[in-house]
Amino acid sequence: MPSVQLYDTTLRDGAQREGISFSVVDKLHIAQKLDELGIHFIEGGWPGSNPKDVEFFKKAPGLALTHSVLVAFGSTRRPKAKAETDANLRALAGAGVKVVTIVGKSSELQVTQVLETTLDENLNMIADSIGYLRAKGLTVFFDAEHFFDGFKVNSDYALRSLVVAAEAGANCLILCDTNGGALPDEITSAVEAARKLTNVPLGIHAHNDSELAVANTLVAVNAGVSQIQGTINGYGERCGNTNLCSIIPVLKLKLGVECVTDAQLAKLTEVAHYISELANLIPDASLPYVGSSAFSHKAGLHVSGLARWAESYQHIDPSRVGNQPKVLVSELSGKGNIIYKAKELGVDLPPSGKEAQKLVEQVKLLESRGFQYDNAEASFSLLVHRAKPDYQPPFELVDFMVVVEKRRRPPTRKSTGEMLSEAIVKVKVGTEVMHTAAEGKGPVNALDEALRKALLEFYPSLAQVRLVDYKVRILEESVGTESQVRVLIESSDGVEEWRTVGSSANIIEASWLALADGLEYWLLKQKASNIPVKSGTE
Numbered sequence: 369m370p371s372v373q374l375y376d377t378t379l380r381d382g383a384q385r386e387g388i389s390f391s392v393v394d395k396l397h398i399a400q401k402l403d404e405l406g407i408h409f410i411e412g413g414w415p416g417s418n419p420k421d422v423e424f425f426k427k428a429p430g431l432a433l434t435h436s437v438l439v440a441f442g443s444t445r446r447p448k449a450k451a452e453t454d455a456n457l458r459a460l461a462g463a464g465v466k467v468v469t470i471v472g473k474s475s476e477l478q479v480t481q482v483l484e485t486t487l488d489e490n491l492n493m494i495a496d497s498i499g500y501l502r503a504k505g506l507t508v509f510f511d512a513e514h515f516f517d518g519f520k521v522n523s524d525y526a527l528r529s530l531v532v533a534a535e536a537g538a539n540c541l542i543l544c545d546t547n548g549g550a551l552p553d554e555i556t557s558a559v560e561a562a563r564k565l566t567n568v569p570l571g572i573h574a575h576n577d578s579e580l581a582v583a584n585t586l587v588a589v590n591a592g593v594s595q596i597q598g599t600i601n602g603y604g605e606r607c608g609n610t611n612l613c614s615i616i617p618v619l620k621l622k623l624g625v626e627c628v629t630d631a632q633l634a635k636l637t638e639v640a641h642y643i644s645e646l647a648n649l650i651p652d653a654s655l656p657y658v659g660s661s662a663f664s665h666k667a668g669l670h671v672s673g674l675a676r677w678a679e680s681y682q683h684i685d686p687s688r689v690g691n692q693p694k695v696l697v698s699e700l701s702g703k704g705n706i707i708y709k710a711k712e713l714g715v716d717l718p719p720s721g722k723e724a725q726k727l728v729e730q731v732k733l734l735e736s737r738g739f740q741y742d743n744a745e746a747s748f749s750l751l752v753h754r755a756k757p758d759y760q761p762p763f764e765l766v767d768f769m770v771v772v773e774k775r776r777r778p779p780t781r782k783s784t785g786e787m788l789s790e791a792i793v794k795v796k797v798g799t800e801v802m803h804t805a806a807e808g809k810g811p812v813n814a815l816d817e818a819l820r821k822a823l824l825e826f827y828p829s830l831a832q833v834r835l836v837d838y839k840v841r842i843l844e845e846s847v848g849t850e851s852q853v854r855v856l857i858e859s860s861d862g863v864e865e866w867r868t869v870g871s872s873a874n875i876i877e878a879s880w881l882a883l884a885d886g887l888e889y890w891l892l893k894q895k896a897s898n899i900p901v902k903s904g905t906e
């Protein structure tokens with residue numbers, strides 16, 4: 369079986385998808401997750417193109433990557449210029465990584481029509497740029513842009529660009545179907561032609577404009593390619609890139625290519641969902657392998673078949689990719705799932721008891737109101753704890769009021785500018801009722817401040833909890849400003865992160881629910897680990 373290395377470009381090519389804008393923190397989290405999945409190379413971004421990517425590479429050494437190698441991306445030098453003085457190449461060399469990928473042109477028409485330089489100068493650009501980076505001691509991957517389109521028009525020139533890159537010292541030559549228009553047969557013959565020409569390892573970078581990115585990647589592997597480029601969930605410009613969440617299980621489970629370990633493969637669904645949350649995109653339920661519907665069964669016949677023989681209506685065992693079969697509209701399976709999840713959280717719910725049933729009904733009710741617990745484990749954990757008859761919440765909301773005011777003249781306070789947001793919160797801790805007010809940069813910030821002000825008196829250690837991310841999703845876009853909104857909040861105490869969810873037709877209420885859950889969860893965790901917190905009931 370061929371050996372294959374996985375190269376993820378979610379953070380660069382994937383982020384080109386409309387609607388995706390990863391923060392630097394998002395990018396660092398994603399890199400960490402890709403490492404857990406066993407990705408060999410993670411393309412972090414283009415340090416020569418924007419300050420966000422520069423910051424990412426500055427902070428990346430703080431990541432505890434155990435498996436993945438970080439890669440910086442850039443392009444060949446400009447025409448008629450020197451590699452040594454090219455700002456983009458210098459940024460690449462200074463990115464603090466050991467591996468870089470540079471993209472250069474392989475298609476005659478792209479050189480003459482788009483780059484507007486001569487065919488020879490383009491080859492010089494490739495050779496100089498690779499030579500410069502190799503001389504800096506870097507491993508260099510060469511992305512041969514428009515290789516397959518170029519091969520159709522002028523195969524000699526397309527292949528020549530590869531030979532030039534190989535002679536300049538490139539460590540891998542990646543053949544790109546940049547426009548996503550190639551067919552599997554064309555991929556096979558072009559890869560075979562390249563294979564005959566050089567011993568330098570080859571790679572494939574395919575786009576999905578013809579819905580063939582995974583198929584094209586697969587035939588390229590069969591033709592001798594060893595590096596596979598792609599993105600999680602197939603994110604990317606236009607119709608996306610090769611979906612690593614599909615190609616990885618195809619290679620491992622169908623072809624026996626050991627590109628990741630069994631344990632890493634079992635994280636696939638988790639990683640796919642995690643990254644879609646950070647991308648603020650609804651996970652596509654019907655994605656193969658990782659979609660929540662990929663192994664769902666609705667028909668009674670299928671369900672009864674599955675009960676007799678698990679493989680009767682499934683092409684693989686879903687647990688191999690960390691997914692699970694889902695039996696729709698089945699009370700029993702819902703209960704089973706909840707009992708299972710509660711057990712994971714250390715709470716035993718007897719299957720025949722009232723608690724489990726109550727919880728199932730509550731989850732169903734809340735999910736119908738827009739809550740979703742897949743990516744808000746902290747809120748789910750609170751639901752489970754609240755179902756226990758002896759649960760005592762660390763605080764309870766009595767009421768809150770938020771005022772947002774726009775003033776004609778800016779007030780003198782530096783931080784508020786023309787908009788003023790103020791929140792008044794009444795919370796009960798034990799038998800005491802606290803009444804606090806705070807201003808903030810916006811209504812949610814004001815609420816957060818007021819709530820903390822009230823709780824810090826009782827739980828001083830809450831000072832270390834911060835809100836690190838706040839995302840709002842409109843659930844029914846068609847009804848405009850009347851839509852139900854879901855708020856997802858990520859909090860951190862500097863050691864761990866946890867997420868909570870709130871949903872309401874009112875964005876402030878949705879935010880409040882998620883905020884309050886974020887603090888309650890942490891207090892609960894502290895209590896469980898016996899860290900003393902001053903309590904209002906003492």
Ligand SMILES: [Zn+2]
Nearest residue numbers: 381546573575
């Ligand atoms: Zn691309």
